[in-house]
Amino acid sequence: MDLDLTDEQRAFAEAVADFCKRESGTRLRRDELTDGGRHAHHQGLYQKLADLGWLEVALGECMVDTCLFLEHTGYGMAPIGGFATSAIVAGAIQRFGSEMQRATVLRGITDGRTYSIAMSEPEAGSDVAALACRARPTTSGFVINGQKTWCSNAHFADAILLVARTGGGPGDHDGLTMLLVPADTPGLRISGIDTMGGREVNDLYFTDCAVPADAVVGTIGQGWRQLMAGLNLERLILAALMLGTARRAFDDALAYVRERRQFGRPVGSFQALRHRIADLATEIECCRLLVYRTAALVDRDPSRVLPRESSMVKLKTTEVAREVALAGMQMMGGYGYATEYDMERHVRAALVSTVYGGTSEIQRDIIGKTFGL
Template structure:
């Protein structure tokens, strides 16, 4: 995988921006409330003005018409720079759904908003429907009254990333029931300030990231449907290439940052009269981790190139491989980094404990490692 000169310049510009705007712990603490918040609106909108948030969006909606490789470059560099841009991942996932299935009016509103720096979220999981998303029960019923046709939503969603900072939420709800639970699901456009929607934050080790959503007689207009009624499952599957790959690209940057922080520490930390990095046991660990990260990088960008070659082709095997390999590797890098840093790796004074927390959850969200392995196995007819 070789980046073009433009992509290399893009990566360098993003990296330099991150060093300048959030390169120190003091800067990041100021931007995130001491690590409690994962997204800073001002920083995000500045990047949007530079054209970076819309790098992968069509030009007609304010984007740069780039591809998956460009998105991966941005994700890797911002994650490596620890930029608080938590809203980007879900926004790009939502953007892909609207690009494929949204009406012209919906695309103009949502894609244009994302390019300008607005955040979008997607609501799928429920208390009883996590890995088995198709088992969801949050229901939208079509009704007609003196005001015309509309939808009424009732139910709960959970683990909804970035709903508390979102302008719009892409809801997946059940509109009918049949023999196959995958049938009868529909996507809806829901403004975050819609009456009947209540958003409650869930405290996590990573700070304010995810939310419970409660829909109580939430009225949506007839044209809130995104795509076709009852086709929500097929539409979700069409976006899995993007979702799994962007999660992998972000964790690739986090893995590299955890490695960089570990390397800087073991070069400086002295024990028994010399830097601990010169001891063979540490040196070999570093060699193994560096090799694994490079394997991840090759995999991520190879899959990104395949997606760019044929954006409409589903690649469940390759996308799941990328998500599985990179998140598991990132977790290993962070945990071994903490081990090599000893007590300092555990101290909140250093960033390693943050890397550990963010990489641990990466093997859970977006489809657990167990689910990714299951998907890969099924592609071999098992």
């Protein structure tokens, strides 16, 4: 890569790529690890990464390193879906967690444990101020009642970073609080949601779910501000992962159009497909530069929130990943639609990436506001 990487970073990227090729490099092996694509996370494979010490990049001490890991595991289709949400939780705990929370959660992540975050509700997605799930203060802590939905990886997480209302009412940004809730806490029921991507997301039902006072992450009532402080990390994580997916979908499509012959020659030699390949390659290169430039800006000043850059990188990379995957399916014809090939998995992964972590429409709105509009 023609990026400003150190020799150590280049070696790390190569090692991650080699690991993925060795451990999940064939369709047969990936099917074994994911039960035919039904599950996005394999704990045994994840534990191998922990044993190598590589999950430390989830702590975000160097965002370029984190992005390299995400890009190459995304490209290698490694079933480690729990990493992204764990890294997002790690960021919140590092910035706002107590000494005990940092010791428990951050060490847990590097040891191979996974974490999830619960924010969306049936009536509150993009409109975070509308959150209604309530954590009522008691003499010993909080009692939580309400529902969360679209909670990624909660079904195998050790604990869930919950954003709940401790004050005010729906429509108020103030009054939201982060709480760390162990997944086995009585009163919490986790129910899977069937999706085209398999078992990834869940409904969470809280019924008189009691947590102690030390479950609070940061300051009571400041959950909104704490969420905003983590935007750089969350959006970069999603962008870097989709950069890997886009690259993989492109390479799979390229290999196909080089080999597939019609009318006596490879279909990639026809101008229509050759130009499409050229356009997609250019778009991916733009995404790669945007991802690592934004990561470098974060590393330069981790305390600085970058609303424009982080929204741009999430918007551009997820939209391009979707474009590449859909174009790959089109170029492969019926084979791109068949489950025998990986392209249909790329499509499923890319389509939802423009929705989670803030939709493309929300990202465009944020970018527009940074220009005073």
